[in-house]
Amino acid sequence: MCGIVGIVKRHGKVVRDLINALKKLEYRGYDSAGIAILSDGEIYVTKGVGTIDKVIDPTKDIKDGSVGIGHTRWATHGEVSEENAHPHVSCNREVAVVHNGTLDGFNAIRNQLMNRGHVFSSETDTEVIAHLIEEKLNEIRDPVKAFSRAVYELKGSYAIASIIKGHNLILLARNKSPLVIGIGNGENYCASDVAALLHKTNRFIFLKDGEIALITPDSVDVWSLNDGIMEKVNRRVEIVDWSPQLLDKGNYEYFMLKEIYEQPYILKKLAKSVYYYKRFSDQLLKYSERGGISIVAAGTSYHAGLIGKFLLSKLAGARSEVIIASEFPEWSSHIGKDDVILAISQSGETADVLEAVRIAKSKEAKVLAITNVPGSTLTRLSDENVFIQAGPEVGVAATKTFLAQVAVLHILSSLISQERTLQIKEELLDISDSLESSMRYIDSASRKISSLLMDKEHVFFLGRGINYPTALEGALKLKEISYIHAEGYPAGEYKHGPLALIEENVPSIVLIPIDDKIRKKIIYNIMEICSRGAFAITIQPKDIDVPSDFSLPLDVKSELTSPMLYVVPLQLIAYYTATSLGRNPDKPRNLAKSVTVE
Ligand code: F6R
Numbered sequence: 027m028c029g030i031v032g033i034v035k036r037h038g039k040v041v042r043d044l045i046n047a048l049k050k051l052e053y054r055g056y057d058s059a060g061i062a063i064l065s066d067g068e069i070y071v072t073k074g075v076g077t078i079d080k081v082i083d084p085t086k087d088i089k090d091g092s093v094g095i096g097h098t099r100w101a102t103h104g105e106v107s108e109e110n111a112h113p114h115v116s117c118n119r120e121v122a123v124v125h126n127g128t129l130d131g132f133n134a135i136r137n138q139l140m141n142r143g144h145v146f147s148s149e150t151d152t153e154v155i156a157h158l159i160e161e162k163l164n165e166i167r168d169p170v171k172a173f174s175r176a177v178y179e180l181k182g183s184y185a186i187a188s189i190i191k192g193h194n195l196i197l198l199a200r201n202k203s204p205l206v207i208g209i210g211n212g213e214n215y216c217a218s219d220v221a222a223l224l225h226k227t228n229r230f231i232f233l234k235d236g237e238i239a240l241i242t243p244d245s246v247d248v249w250s251l252n253d254g255i256m257e258k259v260n261r262r263v264e265i266v267d268w269s270p271q272l273l274d275k276g277n278y279e280y281f282m283l284k285e286i287y288e289q290p291y292i293l294k295k296l297a298k299s300v301y302y303y304k305r306f307s308d309q310l311l312k313y314s315e316r317g318g319i320s321i322v323a324a325g326t327s328y329h330a331g332l333i334g335k336f337l338l339s340k341l342a343g344a345r346s347e348v349i350i351a352s353e354f355p356e357w358s359s360h361i362g363k364d365d366v367i368l369a370i371s372q373s374g375e376t377a378d379v380l381e382a383v384r385i386a387k388s389k390e391a392k393v394l395a396i397t398n399v400p401g402s403t404l405t406r407l408s409d410e411n412v413f414i415q416a417g418p419e420v421g422v423a424a425t426k427t428f429l430a431q432v433a434v435l436h437i438l439s440s441l442i443s444q445e446r447t448l449q450i451k452e453e454l455l456d457i458s459d460s461l462e463s464s465m466r467y468i469d470s471a472s473r474k475i476s477s478l479l480m481d482k483e484h485v486f487f488l489g490r491g492i493n494y495p496t497a498l499e500g501a502l503k504l505k506e507i508s509y510i511h512a513e514g515y516p517a518g519e520y521k522h523g524p525l526a527l528i529e530e531n532v533p534s535i536v537l538i539p540i541d542d543k544i545r546k547k548i549i550y551n552i553m554e555i556c557s558r559g560a561f562a563i564t565i566q567p568k569d570i571d572v573p574s575d576f577s578l579p580l581d582v583k584s585e586l587t588s589p590m591l592y593v594v595p596l597q598l599i600a601y602y603t604a605t606s607l608g609r610n611p612d613k614p615r616n617l618a619k620s621v622t623v624e
Contacts, residue, residue: 028098031218032216036212046225066089067191096124155180229263293458319346358385366393369408374402399418436450437454485532496589528555538566
């Protein structure tokens, strides 16, 4: 994971800007942080364990200058410690680097470098890059050529930014880890994603795998590196229309709450842009008529994918399968050139999803992608892509992007089925209105439910049909931010094992179907668990009588769209349980927003 940033200016200092940009990247990792600045011809490093605010205090005596790089870390190689925090410098302190990714076989390079007299001060794979660049600079004083020679020796995934003593420039390299270049006036930037730089610019160049770049205050040069030979390439400047305000918490205590509250407006926006998805749905239909549709995703996006499979079958009569991205290599032998992969990823950077896509492409399957982040790697690897238009999501737990993914899957299935094109627009507007008007009520009922869960060790989430994936999502939200063990289950499957775990007062949150036939079955399931002492909390259509210890009735109009309503209290229940327990829902332990390691 990790976030990297770099700023180079013609005039002025960079420390405050680096800190601001790094804070926007904290969702990628926050166990340690650091910056390296070129000042008065020397490289100065400030780094340590903890969040950016804790490590870098700009009011203290920190050297400032016109070029600098920064890093926020999610540890992969080496424990969380000051030594292992980035940036890393070469022996002679002539080179500093920050890196996101993991280098293959770095131990061999490290041993060779040590045999040649280099002294290492960390356990990280990244430090080899600094020493390698130092060696290459001893061979050739041209920084770009020395940098490209060093990069040529690296294998694995990397986004690298490096500064070199005596030069007002930043050198960049990218392979399988995200890196964007931001274009300013008399200053240029680089970062792991656009969100870090939106307060500075909306003009970006997206590097591709295997490319290196040089940025100075007034220029950007990009080369592809083929077998060690540099070839100049022209990269188009692209405009990103996300507003920087979306990265501001406003009056909300946490981004997660703000993002939950944004959901009605996102649905409205999607309702108004149904036809933006037409070309994509045509492609999906075309390829699916030739072969099969394999939906590939991880985590919350996987749950949206399960709902997508349901909708494609129910609305469009289309056959599909859903494969967890990290399992794709082992479960995809049947996929070939007639098949289409529908990759769903909020970040567009999840390594497991990208690996699945690369495998699918090597088998000549078509790749269609649904993502949220402009310029993300997935948009570059896929044959076609659409955006879910949710705006940047900062909270580590996915909320508004789940809802937007489900809404987009509704739109695609409806466009394919043709008959429902107008209806889906109305339905999205209706859910948006219903959510907008009942948000306060859902909020306070969810808060009450959270008070019933706070002291529990286990919580179960049960659903049937289209709300079985919603139950999985409710459980994932609760466990990842409150650290209470939670499991989601299809309600009918419960009696095949998990029922053994039910004892006095174990809470089960049950999502009640609107459809009579399925509802009868789930009522039976509730009775089964309650007779064993469970505490049943129902989220249910209003004006319907269901046995429960606590119910949260909602204005549900259709079974198919109910996940978009039901998921909102589930998100808020997780949020209030976590905050009441003193956990920070925006930064759950051990997790990062963008999982760029396999
Ligand atoms: C859970 C969560 C994760 C992500 C997963 C995939 O709240 O956010 O489970 O859904 O890491 O991420 P994307 O969608 O970026 O591929």
